Amino acid sequence: MSSSVIDLLATEARFGANNYAPIGVVLSRGEGVWVWDTEGNRYLDCLSAYSAVSQGHCHPKILAAMVEQAHRLTLTSRAFHNDQLALFYQEIAALTGSHKVLPMNSGAEAVESAIKSVRKWGYEVKGVPDGQAEIIVCADNFHGRTLGVVGFSTDAETRGHFGPFAPGFRIIPFGDAAALDAAITPNTVAFLVEPIQGEAGVIIPPAGYFTEVRELCTANNVMLVLDEIQTGLGRTGKLLAEQHEGIEADVTLLGKALSGGFYPVSAVLSNNDVLGTLRPGQHGSTFGGNPLACAVARAAMRVLVEEGMIENAATQGARFLQGLKDIRANTIRDVRGRGLMLAVELHPEAGRARRYCEALQGKGILAKDTHEHTIRIAPPLVITSDQVDWALEQFATILTQDFS
Numbered sequence: 001m002s003s004s005v006i007d008l009l010a011t012e013a014r015f016g017a018n019n020y021a022p023i024g025v026v027l028s029r030g031e032g033v034w035v036w037d038t039e040g041n042r043y044l045d046c047l048s049a050y051s052a053v054s055q056g057h058c059h060p061k062i063l064a065a066m067v068e069q070a071h072r073l074t075l076t077s078r079a080f081h082n083d084q085l086a087l088f089y090q091e092i093a094a095l096t097g098s099h100k101v102l103p104m105n106s107g108a109e110a111v112e113s114a115i116k117s118v119r120k121w122g123y124e125v126k127g128v129p130d131g132q133a134e135i136i137v138c139a140d141n142f143h144g145r146t147l148g149v150v151g152f153s154t155d156a157e158t159r160g161h162f163g164p165f166a167p168g169f170r171i172i173p174f175g176d177a178a179a180l181d182a183a184i185t186p187n188t189v190a191f192l193v194e195p196i197q198g199e200a201g202v203i204i205p206p207a208g209y210f211t212e213v214r215e216l217c218t219a220n221n222v223m224l225v226l227d228e229i230q231t232g233l234g235r236t237g238k239l240l241a242e243q244h245e246g247i248e249a250d251v252t253l254l255g256k257a258l259s260g261g262f263y264p265v266s267a268v269l270s271n272n273d274v275l276g277t278l279r280p281g282q283h284g285s286t287f288g289g290n291p292l293a294c295a296v297a298r299a300a301m302r303v304l305v306e307e308g309m310i311e312n313a314a315t316q317g318a319r320f321l322q323g324l325k326d327i328r329a330n331t332i333r334d335v336r337g338r339g340l341m342l343a344v345e346l347h348p349e350a351g352r353a354r355r356y357c358e359a360l361q362g363k364g365i366l367a368k369d370t371h372e373h374t375i376r377i378a379p380p381l382v383i384t385s386d387q388v389d390w391a392l393e394q395f396a397t398i399l400t401q402d403f404s
């Protein structure tokens, strides 16, 4: 490492809150699936900023839309209308088949907004007694970092010493429809769940789970809220992960790739009932729905469809998954994934996944460990067959070594 890189790392360590432990690479440029560090080394990005950069780094059409809009108008607040918001609503509703849209900024804000909305729906439409609304969530969930959200996390690091937390949440195991059935009461307003648990290590529920979940929610007048902030917008090889089971959520949360990585944009999508309960003054955000965000999101959705990225995620995801399964290595305990949301789980004796990610960096691959023993792989959806094959060669080299 050059002295200037060492200076940057030291400056970060000195002034920054120490809430991350990044891999030791300082990036300064990106294009498509590639990123470059300050010393000119090139890496294939197998994290895509946790799926926010699905369209590839610095996509030229999203960039052009952002620059063009930034020259015209960036922020009006919702005190006034702007000429991008209606078009954003129209296009996201057409893409996803939703009736109503609430624009926010970060993913966690979308989750918070959904919680507020389904509670309000519960009191005003379902008839739950005031203050009694219950929301069911899953163990090992990840829905963001705000106080409301970490309060129903089951991860000790995420919750530890941040309480007291808001009541009104019940936690059940993920992938267990009988547990949902047992947890529903007359006061249950919603079931909030990820279609595939990403941060937990790309945990895919048993086939048929979401069909049963949908039936239980419908039968009990419980809103099914799918957090598709990571799985949505093509990541799993379909526009929305719910389509793998042919179901429709009542409320869908999008974020991350909604801006192609240019700017924080999130959205709550719902049927008429849930978002229809919000009245002027009851919820808001200074930046939510601003013209710059809308222009960026419109371009991000357009290139996803026009450039065939969703189909590419299905094709290259299948190729990547098969290639990983074909690697014969004693270190590997399990390989799983859907579309380009993939994971390699290592045997505990093989050593920590972090060591493998550091070794992969030396081979020109940036990937991220999760939960000690799992390497998560989520490249931009624009990856080509040749790039997948090259990546597989690097994975094969590293996974057949022992870093215990």
Ligand SMILES: *Cc1c(COP(=O)(O)O)cnc(C)c1O
Binding pocket: 050, 105, 106, 107, 108, 109, 111, 142, 143, 144, 145, 194, 198, 227, 228, 229, 230, 231, 255, 256
């Ligand atoms: C990333 C993520 C969030 C939180 O998004 P932020 O933009 O970081 O607030 C919520 N839910 C899921 C499933 C996520 O992957």
